[in-house]
Structures are given as C-alpha cells and as structure tokens.
Amino acid sequence: MHVARLLLSTLTAAMSLAACAPATDKAPAAAPTPPPQASVREINLPISINAVMVALVDHASEPIWLDAYRPPTTDAGWREAEHHAYQSALSGKTIQLAGTGPNDSEWVRDPEWIRMADEMSNSGMDALSAVKARNIDQLTAAGDRLVASCNACHVAFKPDLPSMGLYKSPDYPPPQP
Numbered sequence: 184m185h186v187a188r189l190l191l192s193t194l195t196a197a198m199s200l201a202a203c204a205p206a207t208d209k210a211p212a213a214a215p216t217p218p219p220q221a222s223v224r225e226i227n228l229p230i231s232i233n234a235v236m237v238a239l240v241d242h243a244s245e246p247i248w249l250d251a252y253r254p255p256t257t258d259a260g261w262r263e264a265e266h267h268a269y270q271s272a273l274s275g276k277t278i279q280l281a282g283t284g285p286n287d288s289e290w291v292r293d294p295e296w297i298r299m300a301d302e303m304s305n306s307g308m309d310a311l312s313a314v315k316a317r318n319i320d321q322l323t324a325a326g327d328r329l330v331a332s333c334n335a336c337h338v339a340f341k342p343d344l345p346s347m348g349l350y351k352s353p354d355y356p357p358p359q360p
C-alpha cells in the first residue's frame with residue numbers, strides 16, 4: 184500500500200518534471216495526466232439502516248403517497264412535497280452506507296441491495312419532477328414506483344423482526360385536519 188503510494192507519487196513527480204522541461208522536439212504535448220485519486224474515505228452512518236428507514240425513508244415517502252391522493256392546495260404544501268421528494272431521492276443513496284445495525288455492512292455489499300436502493304432513489308427523482316410540474320398523474324406513477332421499490336427490497340432483505348427493535352411510527356404522517 185505504502186509502496187504503491189510512493190511509486191505513484193514518484194511517477195507523478197517525474198511526469199511533472201517532464202512537463203516542465205523545455206520542449207526539444209515538435210511532438211504534440213501529451214494530454215495532462217490527472218492527479219492520482221485520493222483514497223476514498225469510508226463513511227459509516229451513526230445510526231442503523233433500520234433507524235434510517237423509520238426516521239427518513241418512511242417519513243419522506245408516506246406524505247408523497249398521501250399527496251397523490253389529496254394534492255397540496257397551497258404553495259407551502261407543494262414546497263413540503265418537494266422536500267419529501269428530495270428526501271426520498273437521498274434516502275436511496277443513504278442506505279448504501281452501513282450504519283450500526285448488525286446486518287448493515289453485509290447488506291450494503293450486496294449488488295442487489297444497491298440496485299434496489301437506487302430504484303428507490305430514482306423513484307424519488309420521479310416524484311421531484313412530478314412535484315415541480317405540479318402533475319398529479321406523474322406523482323401517482325412516481326408513488327407506485329416508490330412503493331414497488333420498498334416492497335421488492337423488503338421481500339428480499341427484511342427480516343421478520345427488524346433489528347434493534349425499531350418499528351414504523353404508527354402516528355406518522357399525522358392525521359389530516
């Protein structure tokens with residue numbers, strides 16, 4: 184690892200030296216070499232994926248489904264809908280990082296998990312377009328795609344009893360007046 188890094192930096196140094204040397208022939212200059220990629224920092228969630236499900240995934244998606252039935256009537260309502268769409272799109276990416284749940288790191292290594300999580304994220308992006316266009320049919324279609332993504336993954340990965348004893352809040356979303 185260290186040796187590889189040392190080699191890389193030596194190589195880069197040699198190349199930049201070569202780039203600075205005065206041109207002695209008319210050969211076209213080589214395309215600049217991009218700097219070596221910094222090593223990717225591993226990020227872990229401070230909570231379990233199960234908790235992300237309850238606090239973010241579910242919290243964002245339920246109102247989207249409700250909005251498709253009873254569309255917002257005010258600008259503020261549509262802005263809320265937009266935030267929920269953003270949250271859904273983000274949550275599909277968030278659950279690709281392992282958190283503190285006992286199964287998290289195994290799940291995020293599974294390509295099927297990633298595919299299904301991306302599907303949830305893409306459904307959120309569909310919801311975002313629908314909300315921006317104020318288009319209820321599109322929002323309904325996005326909601327259907329979203330719920331299909333939840334179900335597909337739960338069938339494949341969700342244990343009967345969620346880890347760490349966290350369940351969906353029965354009071355969310357709050358009843359509409």
Ligand code: HEC
Binds near residue numbers: 231344
């Ligand atoms: C990529 C896989 C995946 C996707 C997509 C997914 N879930 Fe989950 N979900 C899980 C897993 C796995 C658990 C159980 C986690 C555990 O036990 O540690 C879970 C747990 C939950 C829980 C908490 C447990 C419970 O039964 O109350 C809720 C709520 C939930 N998911 C809602 C949703 C909703 C709503 C969607 C779609 C908008 C969704 N999930 C999409 C994998 C997924």
